[in-house]
Amino acid sequence: MKRRHWVRLDNASNIFPAARSDVDPKVFRLGAELDHEVDPALLQAALEETYERFPLYHAVLRRGVFWYYLQDSDLQPEVTAETEQVCAPLYWADRRTLLFRVVHHRRRVSLEVFHALSDGTGALWFLTDLLSAYTRRRFPGEAPAGDGAAERVRPGAEERPDPSPAQIGTHPGAQAAEEVHELTTDSFAHYFRGRRRRRDPSSHEQDFTREAAPAVLTVQEDDAPQDQWAEDAEGGTPGSSRPPRRRIHRVRGTRTPDNRTHAIELTMPAAPVLGLAKAEGVALTMYLTALFFEAIRRTDESAHTTSTMAASVPVNLRQFFPSTSARNFFATIRVEHTYGQGDDSPGAVARHLQETFSAEATPEALERRLHRLIQVERWPLARIVPRPLKDLLLRLINHANNRSLTVAISNLGRVTLPAPAQSHVGRMLFHVSAVRPQFCAISHDGQLTLGFTSPFVETAPVREYARLLTDAGVEVSLAAARTTEEELAGVDA
16 A cells, blocks of 8 residues: 655645635636647646646645645546636545646636645746646647756746845755755745744744735745845834834725636736836835725725725745745735825835835845744644644634735746747736735736736726726736626526
């Protein structure tokens, strides 16, 4: 009988099985549009090849007495035609299923992943290999010599190289993980399980509440102004310089009739939007976030002139702590802006958000915070608390975190695919199931796509967002999924 390997969920993954719900099943989607109709048979062969290179994706999620854990399986994935809504559930406690799916519709290939398995960067590696294997079969005359292994690169490697040793620092274990996507590779344990200086134990609960929340996917600020990275601003004593937490504006609306994720896509040329961000001296992510704050202010009657809006921004830790693990390896940074206290133009708001983000997004600051989180996870009391009680506590943390955010954003940056996939893929797409409004950014082949998701049927903030970009000289196209009862009835008719 074959022995099954298993591994506990990593630090960033514990929240996802505990906090999933019908509204937010903790699933995200990465997709690509090809220049031809998808051949399902070739896509299936490509999936089988890619699946063999990613042992992590063989895993199923199991429940133990104290923790969830991943266990390898002999299940085989099958490509299917797309019939369900975007980011449909992937994990059920009473079923033994793979934690990802590959679907196709006309010219589009989509990979959906349960977030406990992998983050956006890890999933992008899988999708890149899948597209490469498919296009080598579909266009054999264009395939590179050999099996193509020499041509496989991490997406965006040219734009986002690993940091130098001077940027990484001299902390213990600052070596890159092996170039494999093994089930057992836990980059959190690799980098942050060592000893650190003593701290006040009372700070652990606050750290855990903020960091273990269900942040969305990874973000890479490859266009961030490097001269704006500042020293960590978190080192003061509790209550000394940290401003009081304000009441955060939250968007409300009419729920979709069957709890499906409402997805809207905005597509535009990337260059002019990057130009707008650079003109303000900020990274693209902060500019896009400030613009969404402005769209909410203009369309939400409950938003006051003195409202505070907050966003969750995930950080891809691989850019500071080199790792090729496809498992979750990210942390989150929270940024906010209170209106009515000065210049509230989108550019000024973006600069304020950039200042906050830059102070937090340093290797030193991230390392300190993550060491504390690992310490919380390894408390003797935490080890013996039964998993159902842990689930309850994590759901409460998740609920509190959702109430403290207006929107969440994730930016996978500019993607570069290996040949021949690069020349046959146009737009790339990125969506996340959502309990609040959020959007995801990804660009390829000069096109920037923003995937807005929400549990509500209303589209006014996104339409206003498109108008703001159009008024700034950006050509924008919009596509929206059907979500109201009338629209869904029209599809069934």
